[in-house]
Amino acid sequence: MSNTTTDNAPKAGDDQDLGAAGSQLSTAPKEEQPNLPSLGLVGWARWFWRQLTSMRVALLLLLLLSLGAIPGSLIPQTGIDETKVAAFREQHDILAPVYDKLGLFNVYSSVWFSAIYILLFVSLIGCIVPRTWQFVGQLRGRPPGAPRRLTRLPAHTTWRTEAEPEQVREAALALLRRRRFRAHVVGDAVAAEKGYLREVGNLVFHVALIVMLIAFAWGQLFKYEGNKLIVEGGGFANTLTQYDDFRSGNLFTEDDLDPFSFDLVDFKATYEPTGPNRGTPRTYEADLTYSVGAYGDERRTTVKVNEPLEIDGSKVYLVSHGYAPVLTVKDASGKVVMDKEAVALLPLDGNVTSSGAVKVMDGYRNADGEREQLGFNAFFLPTYGGEGSTMLSVFPALINPMLALSAYHGDLGVDAGTPQSIYQLDKTNMEEFKDSDGKLFKKQLALGETMTLPNGAGTVTFEGVKEWAGFQMVQEPGGGWALGGAVAAIAGLAGSLFIQRRRVWVRAVRGADGVTVVEMAGLGRSESAKVPEELGDLAGLLYDKAPGAPEPEGSEEADGSDDSDNSADSGESGDPDRTDPRTTGSTDTDTDTDTEAVPAEGAEQQ
Amino acid sequence: MTLAAANNENLAEISNVLIYSAMAIYTLAFFAYIAEWLFGSRSKVGRTAAALTPKADTVRTAPAVTVNKGGGTAVLERPKVVVRASSGSRDVPDGPGAHGGDEQGDLYGRIAVSLTVLAFLLAFGGVLTRALSVERAPWGNMYEFNITFSTTAVGVYLLLLALKKNVRWIGLFLTTSVLLDLGLAVTVLYTASDQLVPALHSYWLYIHVSTAILCGAVFYVGAITTVMYLFKDSYENKLASGGRPGSFATSFLERLPASSSLDKFAYRVNAAVFPLWTFTIIAGAIWAGDAWGRYWGWDPKETWSFITWVAYACYLHARATAGWKGRKAAYLALGAFACWLFNYYGVNIFVSGKHSYADVGLGVLQSAGF
Numbered sequence: 001m002s003n004t005t006t007d008n009a010p011k012a013g014d015d016q017d018l019g020a021a022g023s024q025l026s027t028a029p030k031e032e033q034p035n036l037p038s039l040g041l042v043g044w045a046r047w048f049w050r051q052l053t054s055m056r057v058a059l060l061l062l063l064l065l066s067l068g069a070i071p072g073s074l075i076p077q078t079g080i081d082e083t084k085v086a087a088f089r090e091q092h093d094i095l096a097p098v099y100d101k102l103g104l105f106n107v108y109s110s111v112w113f114s115a116i117y118i119l120l121f122v123s124l125i126g127c128i129v130p131r132t133w134q135f136v137g138q139l140r141g142r143p144p145g146a147p148r149r150l151t152r153l154p155a156h157t158t159w160r161t162e163a164e165p166e167q168v169r170e171a172a173l174a175l176l177r178r179r180r181f182r183a184h185v186v187g188d189a190v191a192a193e194k195g196y197l198r199e200v201g202n203l204v205f206h207v208a209l210i211v212m213l214i215a216f217a218w219g220q221l222f223k224y225e226g227n228k229l230i231v232e233g234g235g236f237a238n239t240l241t242q243y244d245d246f247r248s249g250n251l252f253t254e255d256d257l258d259p260f261s262f263d264l265v266d267f268k269a270t271y272e273p274t275g276p277n278r279g280t281p282r283t284y285e286a287d288l289t290y291s292v293g294a295y296g297d298e299r300r301t302t303v304k305v306n307e308p309l310e311i312d313g314s315k316v317y318l319v320s321h322g323y324a325p326v327l328t329v330k331d332a333s334g335k336v337v338m339d340k341e342a343v344a345l346l347p348l349d350g351n352v353t354s355s356g357a358v359k360v361m362d363g364y365r366n367a368d369g370e371r372e373q374l375g376f377n378a379f380f381l382p383t384y385g386g387e388g389s390t391m392l393s394v395f396p397a398l399i400n401p402m403l404a405l406s407a408y409h410g411d412l413g414v415d416a417g418t419p420q421s422i423y424q425l426d427k428t429n430m431e432e433f434k435d436s437d438g439k440l441f442k443k444q445l446a447l448g449e450t451m452t453l454p455n456g457a458g459t460v461t462f463e464g465v466k467e468w469a470g471f472q473m474v475q476e477p478g479g480g481w482a483l484g485g486a487v488a489a490i491a492g493l494a495g496s497l498f499i500q501r502r503r504v505w506v507r508a509v510r511g512a513d514g515v516t517v518v519e520m521a522g523l524g525r526s527e528s529a530k531v532p533e534e535l536g537d538l539a540g541l542l543y544d545k546a547p548g549a550p551e552p553e554g555s556e557e558a559d560g561s562d563d564s565d566n567s568a569d570s571g572e573s574g575d576p577d578r579t580d581p582r583t584t585g586s587t588d589t590d591t592d593t594d595t596e597a598v599p600a601e602g603a604e605q606q
Numbered sequence: 607m608t609l610a611a612a613n614n615e616n617l618a619e620i621s622n623v624l625i626y627s628a629m630a631i632y633t634l635a636f637f638a639y640i641a642e643w644l645f646g647s648r649s650k651v652g653r654t655a656a657a658l659t660p661k662a663d664t665v666r667t668a669p670a671v672t673v674n675k676g677g678g679t680a681v682l683e684r685p686k687v688v689v690r691a692s693s694g695s696r697d698v699p700d701g702p703g704a705h706g707g708d709e710q711g712d713l714y715g716r717i718a719v720s721l722t723v724l725a726f727l728l729a730f731g732g733v734l735t736r737a738l739s740v741e742r743a744p745w746g747n748m749y750e751f752n753i754t755f756s757t758t759a760v761g762v763y764l765l766l767l768a769l770k771k772n773v774r775w776i777g778l779f780l781t782t783s784v785l786l787d788l789g790l791a792v793t794v795l796y797t798a799s800d801q802l803v804p805a806l807h808s809y810w811l812y813i814h815v816s817t818a819i820l821c822g823a824v825f826y827v828g829a830i831t832t833v834m835y836l837f838k839d840s841y842e843n844k845l846a847s848g849g850r851p852g853s854f855a856t857s858f859l860e861r862l863p864a865s866s867s868l869d870k871f872a873y874r875v876n877a878a879v880f881p882l883w884t885f886t887i888i889a890g891a892i893w894a895g896d897a898w899g900r901y902w903g904w905d906p907k908e909t910w911s912f913i914t915w916v917a918y919a920c921y922l923h924a925r926a927t928a929g930w931k932g933r934k935a936a937y938l939a940l941g942a943f944a945c946w947l948f949n950y951y952g953v954n955i956f957v958s959g960k961h962s963y964a965d966v967g968l969g970v971l972q973s974a975g976f
């Protein structure tokens with residue numbers, strides 16, 4: 001591989017001519033030959049480090065990162081949808097264990113995926129640190145002096161003038177400085193450079209990536225999230241015991257919970273009433289009163305789907321909703337054992353057909369006066385289609401509510417110590433109530449109706465319906481850092497991609513015939529139309545200060561041929577080629593000589 | 607509270623008519639572009655371009671081009687800037703464009719562009735009335751996304767033309783795919799106008815989706831150019847090594863810009879829009895933070911945006927790394943665009959996630975909570 005220099009580095013031939021002038025236009029690491037070390041451990045370690053921090057390996061790691069992220073989007077992930085993973089396991093009894101071994105149900109926290117991005121970020125740090133030093137060095141130093149032959153450079157121009165060389169240099173210095181070049185005089189020429197912000201942008205971008213990664217990791221370690229279902233009128237205080245379920249990062253402690261509490265005053269939902277999207281949700285709003293701290297003032301607010309309530313570092317999101325029929329249950333003696341209690345049910349479909357369980361735990365006595373517990377399987381439709389239609393709701397709002405209950409009695413098993421779902425009955429120690437045909441006793445209730453249990457065992461009244469809302473409380477520190485990193489990344493990227501770093505040299509020397517010869521040349525990081533354009537501008541301005549002198553008699557090729565340095569070049573750089581057919585094409589089609597390093601008009605910005 | 611009552615059936619009807627009319631005009635533009643290519647193929651200029659094609663591939667004889675600057679009132683000629691082509695690069699002139707220098711071809715080309723402008727205006731009107739009819743941004747489902755996307759892509763093309771970029775040759779490929787895209791939209795993806803589910807009510811949505819569509823359109827132009835670069839590059843390679851490409855390939859490819867021009871143009875287009883794509887993903891993350899309680903959760907849509915982003919980052923890196931320039935980098939760019947396409951079509955169709963609002967399905971609330 002002879003071509004192992006980066007694109008901006010001129011090819012071998014030019015390199016010798018340009019010398020230091022073309023060096024360090026960027027701080028991108030040079031690609032080195034993989035020199036296999038014959039040294040011992042240190043040599044190998046150094047070799048390995050060099051490889052890891054090379055652009056080629058960075059590229060490979062980036063490619064691996066994008067490939068590695070793919071399976072996680074196609075295979076169900078435990079962190080995202082546990083039930084889907086379970087379903088997948090059931091269907092694929094051969095594949096699933098293999099996937100397990102490969103961590104494919106948990107790609108983004110798997111060993112191999114972590115290895116890729118950790119290596120990438122080590123490589124990144126190993127790349128940024130030396131580049132930063134190198135760049136600081138460049139900022140402290142000055143633009144390198146003019147190469148011996150300016151005609152070798154990708155864009156150059158020359159003319160003869162009657163102004164003194166010193167005057168020309170001074171004018172050039174002033175002009176370049178006015179254009180915000182860093183410029184100084186070295187020997188017989190002015191050396192100038194501009195566009196350092198490109199490098200700054202590039203470094204900022206890569207550092208910002210590290211900031212974002214750390215912020216994300218930090219958030220994952222200290223975050224918590226938990227859910228709580230609240231029926232209208234109910235409330236919540238932010239302590240662990242109040243959560244229905246709770247997950248937290250590895251370094252989270254209970255002290256990290258922000259103290260606050262809130263009550264759900266009212267929940268409102270609206271739905272598309274007609275048309276093909278009938279029943280599609282339109283708005284969800286939960287009216288809350290909340291207080292911050294142990295004894296904070298009570299405040300009112302409304303939480304919507306995209307508008308969480310923010311309290312200190314925590315956010316309260318509205319994530320789900322459903323219905324809670326309000327029931328009154330009397331026992332055989334007519335004593336109220338459940339007084340207008342709202343029982344939250346879980347929605348099953350888009351029209352909020354809901355199911356769950358009603359449990360009467362205390363105080364119930366049956367017809368024989370014995371203590372027992374009651375249990376009901378509940379099925380609820382906010383809008384029942386009417387007699388003869390299916391047992392599925394036809395619209396999500398409360399239009400024609402209907403509650404279906406099937407009744408059991410016995411021991412609910414809630415005291416046994418094992419946690420049980422509030423939405424399901426554990427029927428092991430329960431007995432069915434039987435109807436007159438000896439089947440399970442079931443009944444459909446419209447709003448306000450009462451059903452009487454067989455054999456005078458009691459009554460159940462469907463008093464009304466409340467709505468409930470599910471809230472998710474989330475705290476994920478580091479969000480601000482991640483956002484800051486992201487903004488810095490975009491700014492850095494824009495600087496890095498739209499700013500062109502380039503150098504300009506102006507040489508003024510007295511020619512053999514006593515007339516001053518001015519030579520100007522420009523060099524960008526890569527071939528660019530902006531460099532010649534800008535050089536043309538600068539040359540025009542300087543020309544006004546140092547106007548042309550008449551050509552010596554009979555010399556067509558006077559431009560520099562009397563300068564011993566250039567005499568060899570004027571033939572080589574091909575004056576005959578100036579009639580190249582591209583000339584016309586390249587002036588009106590931007591793409592021809594355009595840079596690859598300046599994708600947008602940006603060379604002038606700094 | 608906006609309910610279906612707000613839907614303006616009339617406007618929706620007008621929108622449909624405009625979209626269909628736009629398709630008709632695009633079809634005419636498509637034929638005009640074809641005519642441009644056909645007339646161009648008989649042109650002599652086209653053939654002379656071929657004769658010019660492979661210039662010396664050597665380092666030293668790279669010719670210089672003069673760009674005349676200024677030329678004002680000075681008595682003497684003002685200084686000229688001499689530009690040297692970078693050593694080692696093949697120096698091939700740009701082709702004359704689809705019309706191949708043929709006058710009639712050029713005329714058809716101009717007609718095609720005018721028709722494209724007309725169709726664009728109609729389609730733009732269609733998107734606009736659609737938006738008015740639903741009183742929100744026109745990207746609540748895949749039908750709307752498709753019509754907006756193709757309109758934006760044509761808009762990008764016309765903008766590049768207006769900026770005097772050498773892109774007229776893209777017209778044929780663009781109208782072809784726009785017709786396919788719109789055809790798909792009105793047949794398979796059509797959804798009657800409706801409101802958004804609550805999770806889509808956020809101004810971040812407007813920012814996120816509009817920039818996503820714009821990025822896609824620009825990436826698309828970049829991808830077409832990259833494909834043509836690959837063809838043209840192998841054509842030039844063949845000529846340079848003394849081979850004889852087939853006559854169809856010759857007639858077709860010699861009229862395109864030089865491979866190095868195509869390569870640079872594709873790079874500029876992709877690189878210019880990369881920061882915007884970065885911003886798009888971040889805007890999406892902010893929206894997800896508000897809507898779902900976490901700003902990043904590896905949802906399939908998020909994952910594929912990330913994959914697309916990393917793939918384009920790969921491409922940009924590749925350009926800066928020896929041994930990966932040219933064709934290899936071009937393959938990376940195409941791979942990255944394939945990721946974008948999959949993110950748009952594939953994920954919506956094959957993978958279900960929180961972003962599954964794209965069909966006429968249930969609200970995000972249901973799919974998220976239960």
Ligand code: HEM
Pocket residue numbers: 026027028029052053054055058062120121123124125127128202206209493496497916918919922923926
């Ligand atoms: C974490 C993953 C990385 C991402 C997403 C990334 C992304 C990018 C992007 C988008 C650019 C284009 C900007 C430009 O052309 O100026 C770039 C440039 C660059 N990156 Fe990275 N990069 C990553 C890691 C690395 C690593 C590990 C290294 C060092 C080994 C590195 C070295 C460079 C260099 C030197 C440039 C500038 C190339 C030039 O000057 O043209 N990057 N990077």
